Amino acid sequence: MKRISNNRDLFEANSGEKITVIVAASKTPYQVTFSSLESGGQWAVVQQPTPALPIEKRQFTMPGGSREFFAIVYGFPPAAQTDPDAKYSISFASNDGTRDLPEDVFPPVAGDVDELPYEFRLPATAPVTGSGSH
């Protein structure tokens, strides 16, 4: 697995690779919703969040013939009830040992929801997009 854009969460992964998605809440209640996987594959829930350990781990297997695509909805309390340091962090780990460093998801500039896309392409179909510093 390797990141191929710094402008959004776009990765390259091999068919059959098992990718673990780790989402952690900090100073905010865990209000995260995963969409289903575009390929029709199934999520394997590795770890459920609890009030004491608000970390969720899910895993999917990279399909053979298409990209994998999903969205995650990050909910935050209304502005007046949100801690100034509230955030989520998301990271990815592959069963081949590669990892992507955790990235923070902050409350949106307006409203209470961040709905962000995550795309994993097969190597042969991955054009390089975005090269911003990271």
Add this chain to the structure above:
Amino acid sequence: MRRLTICLLFIAIVPTCHAQLSEYCTTTFVTAAADAAVARLQAANKETAETKRSSDRKDARQKFRDTLNNFDTHWACARGGKDKDVAALFESRRIDKQMGATSSGSGSTSLVPSGSVSALLGLAVEYGGLTEAFNGTTVTFRTTPAKLLGAMANTYGPTADPPSDKTLALLQRVSVSVSFDTSRTDGTRTNSGSNLLANYQQLSQATMRITLVNDRDPLAPKNWRMIRRLSLSEPSQDVAELGRQLLGSSIDVFDPALNQAMAIFDSEMAKDNPDPVALKGAVETYLETTEKLTSSIPNWQQGLDAYGRARLALEEKNKELYRRIAKAPSLSFEYDFTRPPIVSGTAPDHTQAPAVIAPDLSTASLVYVASLYESEYTLNATARFFNETQSGMSGNFRDFQLAGKWDIPVGHLPSFIAKGTLTFSGLFEHLHQKPLGIDLLINDQKVNRPGNMGVFQAKYSIPVGDSGLQIPISFTASNRTELIKEKEMRGNIGITFDLDKLFSRPK
């Protein structure tokens, strides 16, 4: 695909290919995103430690990037200018913060204190007295030790142990405040002073509040579980699914515009003084371009409408849940230390009597806050004691008070009246002995009468935009004041600042 290519070609040459963003979108998202990015970058640039500067810049980039990628931004900009339901999603407010001095301070417009306080630092400057017959200008500083500790943690260096989460959670139940009366300038009564010296001479009140019961914290396990259940519910899943479908069909199409906007951000990030106009232009162009590009995506509009219905349905549930949490009952205990001002009455021969100092006061209160539909009510039981017994006093006990307050958010008045909070308050006080603990003549009347007192107050607080500034206007009527047994009616006007809002803006 041909259509898309032609349009992209025109983006570089003919600006009219762009969609026109609504004023709502520009104000709520474009300007907010650019301003937040500039504030974060400027703060990062001021950092002297390279690691922290680099980390802060990465955060600024991440937040800017997520604003562009967030599907809520696209949906709100597509619908927000046309749909009041959508625009309303991006407004929120809370009405239970007490930022002025409590009513025993000499310059308060609040008859009954509220149950929670500004988390970071509340500064209130109010003019006009209330239950006591003194006027003055009082400045109140209010904070929680947990926030101060958290803010100070960095100053002890990276090797210092930060306070544990449990310690912080416990400390978050405690808040303290100090009030200074700026009219206390030279040891005699004056109403002309206005310089804040923040010294013992000007200290008029110090308070400590401990929250005994607080079901209003979203992180409390009970609330945490309800919030988690909502995130697993069908309305949440619908939003995630429909958003995934729309993002999945558009993301590749949006990439060139996204990369262009992020390239502008990166070039501004490299400067000492990032240009807000350039960043605003980057967000604006990105949103205009992507909105235009969606016309080439099959069934985009139908998908957007379906997403909108799901999003509004979720918002209803979300709003209801957090409203319930925000209005859950809370019970707190407060101790106030109050220093009455130095007073000088008039002697029977109408000459000025020497200044006298009344004993300091200790106040113990229980404050219960709960809600009734959209409104919120506060019940308050208070006992006050003199800190010393002087000759002629009948013990230390001074008075007992029972008070109630009803806050009603007002949002449906004619448009020429700003939306605010209407508050009705009532107070019954049994005054056990001389109100100041000493005899005093004011305007030929002896200020030494115990008895019962009733006060009624109507107050309207007008928020000034989203600035954290409020103007409270109040009307108060009473059968007597503590000092003089005469009916009294008075009006007060003040200004309060919520620094939480000001400090949270760059986030």
